[in-house]
Amino acid sequence: MRKYFPVDELARDQRFNQVTMRDRMADPRSVLSDRPESAGARRGSNRLVPSRPDASGAARALMHGIFVGEIQALEGAGRTCHDFRTAGDSARRDQDESAGLPPGDISDAIPFALKLDMARQAWDEARHVEISVKLSDWMGGEIGEFAENTVLFQAACSTDPVLRLAGVNRALEGLAIDVFTTMKEFGDLAGDPFLEFCEDWMLADEVTHVKMGSDWLRRVTENDPDRRKAALEFQAVVDKLFSYGGTRSDSQESPIGLARRFRELAGFTDAEVEGIAEVSLAALNERKASVAKMQAAAQQFTDA
Amino acid sequence: MSVTLTPASFTFVSFDAAVIETIADDLVRSLGLHTHPVAIEVDETTPLARVQIEVGDTITIRAESGAFEDTRKPRQLSETATATALGRVLLRARDRLSGGFGEAPSDDQLSLAQMAAWESYSVGRLERLGITANQQRWRYNFRNRHGFHDQSDAAFDQLWSSEGLTWAELAEISRAAVPADA
Numbered sequence: 001m002r003k004y005f006p007v008d009e010l011a012r013d014q015r016f017n018q019v020t021m022r023d024r025m026a027d028p029r030s031v032l033s034d035r036p037e038s039a040g041a042r043r044g045s046n047r048l049v050p051s052r053p054d055a056s057g058a059a060r061a062l063m064h065g066i067f068v069g070e071i072q073a074l075e076g077a078g079r080t081c082h083d084f085r086t087a088g089d090s091a092r093r094d095q096d097e098s099a100g101l102p103p104g105d106i107s108d109a110i111p112f113a114l115k116l117d118m119a120r121q122a123w124d125e126a127r128h129v130e131i132s133v134k135l136s137d138w139m140g141g142e143i144g145e146f147a148e149n150t151v152l153f154q155a156a157c158s159t160d161p162v163l164r165l166a167g168v169n170r171a172l173e174g175l176a177i178d179v180f181t182t183m184k185e186f187g188d189l190a191g192d193p194f195l196e197f198c199e200d201w202m203l204a205d206e207v208t209h210v211k212m213g214s215d216w217l218r219r220v221t222e223n224d225p226d227r228r229k230a231a232l233e234f235q236a237v238v239d240k241l242f243s244y245g246g247t248r249s250d251s252q253e254s255p256i257g258l259a260r261r262f263r264e265l266a267g268f269t270d271a272e273v274e275g276i277a278e279v280s281l282a283a284l285n286e287r288k289a290s291v292a293k294m295q296a297a298a299q300q301f302t303d304a
Numbered sequence: 305m306s307v308t309l310t311p312a313s314f315t316f317v318s319f320d321a322a323v324i325e326t327i328a329d330d331l332v333r334s335l336g337l338h339t340h341p342v343a344i345e346v347d348e349t350t351p352l353a354r355v356q357i358e359v360g361d362t363i364t365i366r367a368e369s370g371a372f373e374d375t376r377k378p379r380q381l382s383e384t385a386t387a388t389a390l391g392r393v394l395l396r397a398r399d400r401l402s403g404g405f406g407e408a409p410s411d412d413q414l415s416l417a418q419m420a421a422w423e424s425y426s427v428g429r430l431e432r433l434g435i436t437a438n439q440q441r442w443r444y445n446f447r448n449r450h451g452f453h454d455q456s457d458a459a460f461d462q463l464w465s466s467e468g469l470t471w472a473e474l475a476e477i478s479r480a481a482v483p484a485d486a
Binding site: 017019023024027028029030050051053054055056057060061137138139140141142144145146147190191192193295 | 349376379419441452
């Protein structure tokens with residue numbers, strides 16, 4: 001079985017249509033407009049709450065995003081179990097060396113207990129996929145109803161296991177904490193008992209996944225400060241990417257808020273949470289500037 | 305009478321204006337609104353999906369591009385989404401013109417529960433006209449506005465299967481869907 005699976009070869013049936021982050025950012029339209037609300041609109045914030053007139057549709061779209069995110073998280077955790085060997089796995093090392101890897105190189109070795117944690121995470125994510133499908137049905141959604149953004153799995157493609165922990169367990173699963181908190185609150189406010197309970201249970205798992213990432217990142221890089229620094233820098237890049245151009249931030253302009261309390265429980269320091277808040281806000285402002293530029297260019301084209 | 309659409313061609317999205325006009329024209333005829341001129345204005349600068357309607361000498365529909373979009377393929381047109389979005393507001397216009405909805409508040413004064421009730425009534429009728437509709441989607445919207453309980457579901461079923469309601473009847477179904485102790 002090959003290592004390091006490319007994102008464009010993920011197995012999906014004909015119901016799915018995959019798009020990249022580049023596709024998404026090339027869309028010149030935006031909900032982040034500085035224009036005044038049109039007549040009849042009742043919206044003062046983009047935060048996903050039941051009082052939004054489009055709440056049901058927006059929640060259904062986010063539910064589909066969670067569903068495909070869970071599939072990709074399952075694929076990512078599963079790949080991490082397989083892609084990296086333990087230091088003592090001689091059979092696997094022979095196999096890797098015969099496939100062309102440098103003899104005796106164990107720089108990518110990971111502790112066996114870390115592999116077990118990734119296996120447990122894959123099991124959790126599989127359960128989350130099933131829960132998300134049922135919640136989608138409940139909300140009137142359909143599998144493949146929305147385009148699948150593959151950016152989550154892309155963060156799980158690093159060949160360095162420490163970067164995987166930073167990108168997947170801390171950035172991706174950290175985003176999951178923010179999303180599940182938003183959805184749990186939505187279910188609570190709307191009086192939807194299934195949504196609230198299911199999101200709460202999944203949220204508990206996500207806090208555990210982030211905590212595993214935080215703990216392993218610390219342990220694996222205990223005697224290698226440069227590697228730890230590189231991992232945290234990579235996490236900052238992924239956090240900005242996962243802010244989806246402002247979809248997640250402390251600002252009320254973002255549909256998804258930053259779940260500070262649950263992030264704290266998952267092992268993020270106050271300084272780290274502040275750092276994520278800053279990059280998320282920067283992503284929001286960059287997206288607004290980029291949209292304004294694209295809209296001006298499109299308007300020029302229309303006027304010409 | 306004719307359906308007019310602006311813009312005639314799209315820059316931000318890959319929509320075919322002729323397809324939208326054809327869908328609108330078919331709907332206008334099947335809903336018996338062909339004696340009224342219909343003007344559709346699409347705001348393609350936003351992916352949001354709000355649709356507003358003004359009923360005067362001309363029926364004016366202002367739609368954001370997300371209302372007509374194929375959510376599987378961003379920026380592409382969905383004929384089903386277009387028919388559903390236009391059909392919902394055109395049915396609301398027909399209700400208002402029919403006389404039984406004289407005391408209905410204007411669209412921007414409707415409560416979220418009243419709007420959900422009217423949408424359920426409209427989409428049920430659209431489904432019977434042959435337009436594909438996911439009933440569970442509209443039931444979920446109705447539950448979000450009236451509560452998650454049997455009383456709410458029964459009210460939704462009544463609205464979905466009804467024809468010829470007046471505003472007073474529709475508003476009463478919506479009001480009674482919420483338990484007194486809620």
